[in-house]
Amino acid sequence: MTISLAEFAQDRRRTLMAGGLALVLALLLGAVLYWWAFIRFHPPPSIFDTPVDDVAGYLSLDDFSQLPVEERMRFLLGFADRFRGLSQSESAVLAGFLAGLSGPARDQLLQNMKTLAKDILADGARRYLELGTASERSAFMDAWLVEWMKTGERMTRGKERERSDGERLAAIKRDGQEESARRPSDGISLDAGNAVEFLDFWQREVETTATPKEQGQIVRFLTDLRDHVLKPQG
Numbered sequence: 001m002t003i004s005l006a007e008f009a010q011d012r013r014r015t016l017m018a019g020g021l022a023l024v025l026a027l028l029l030g031a032v033l034y035w036w037a038f039i040r041f042h043p044p045p046s047i048f049d050t051p052v053d054d055v056a057g058y059l060s061l062d063d064f065s066q067l068p069v070e071e072r073m074r075f076l077l078g079f080a081d082r083f084r085g086l087s088q089s090e091s092a093v094l095a096g097f098l099a100g101l102s103g104p105a106r107d108q109l110l111q112n113m114k115t116l117a118k119d120i121l122a123d124g125a126r127r128y129l130e131l132g133t134a135s136e137r138s139a140f141m142d143a144w145l146v147e148w149m150k151t152g153e154r155m156t157r158g159k160e161r162e163r164s165d166g167e168r169l170a171a172i173k174r175d176g177q178e179e180s181a182r183r184p185s186d187g188i189s190l191d192a193g194n195a196v197e198f199l200d201f202w203q204r205e206v207e208t209t210a211t212p213k214e215q216g217q218i219v220r221f222l223t224d225l226r227d228h229v230l231k232p233q234g
Helices: 005-039 052-058 062-066 069-084 088-100 103-129 134-157 165-182 197-209 212-230
Strands: none
Touching: 052 069, 052 088, 062 069, 062 103, 069 103, 069 134, 103 134, 103 197, 103 212, 134 165, 134 212, 165 212
């Protein structure tokens, strides 16, 4: 069977078109695979089944800040638990990793921590301002302070201290009031007491990560929180 020149040319065009389509599909598939492997959101690694430098490295990825606040705090608490149980070799690896962290990776790590602080404060401020009465807001501030004091205990000690919420709250207010009394000429200082050091930290480091709306809400919340802590107990 003979094939005319026109038929040959038509078959050739079909072959080239099919080959071109296959090439385009291959390029698209490659782009999708590249996106999936390198550009897409990366979930946090397993805290205890991943090399310690990879776990620490996740803190310097923008993906960390895309997690909900609860998941970011859970990751940090898990990392703190592992850090307390590091072997000598793992400690050396972690120390070397942190010492070598520089440039954009270091900047992203610091930005992630600032963003986390902002998100914690923004969430607290939003919930606080949704409350309608002074008694509700007072109770919320007490609960918020106690909650984050417990979180700090779990992160630094691995467990909460054996004391009641009332004792924690009394200690927070006592420390704030004692610090304020030591500097009467300053009045109510922005950094009086551990609980209200948030104000100074916020204004110095975190404010630029917030939207104008978040800034207004957080300043209102922290100002009320400071006054609440330093208010003389009846």
